[in-house]
Amino acid sequence: MVPISLFLSLAAILFCIGLYGVLTRRHLVIVLASIELMLNSVNINLVAFSAIGPFANISGQVFTLFVITVAAAEAAVGLAILIALYRNRNSIDVIKHDLLRW
Template sequence: MVHITFFLALAAILFCIGLYGVLTRRHLVIVLVCVELMLMAVSINLIAFSAIGPSAGIEGQVFTLFIISVAAAEVAVGLAILIALYRNRESIDVIKHDLLRW
């Protein structure tokens, strides 16, 4: 049986890769993918704790289903915003979209 530290280390690595991508990338599609990677790392943690933890139950799987549904809605809204930005500015570079700047 695999120990819980393996899953926690895997989730931490995935979360750090996603965080690095969000903070350093300029392409909006890559930023959305990195946010999804961070959400999936949290899902791995929840499933690992609910399956292997001291009080094993179904709560982690239920929360993971909520995370997946929220992530799907986030991608739909994010892609709609991305398409609107591309139609207005003809670019999806993060640096060029400074609409809230004075």
């Protein structure tokens, strides 16, 4: 039996890597991939807590399937927006897309 602390530490490491990617990278594809990494670390936590514990049930795993579905839709919409931005500005650099700036 694998202890839950290993799952939680793996999820924390993945979340920190994803947060670092979101905060420091300027390439929009890398930012989207980092957000997906953060969502997957949350999925690891949900599955770990639903499988281990005094009230082990399947609800965390079902909720993880819903999160994966929403993440797939978010990735599709994000990539569509990314393609539209590239067609308009010929760049996918985050700094160059300051459409709301005065």
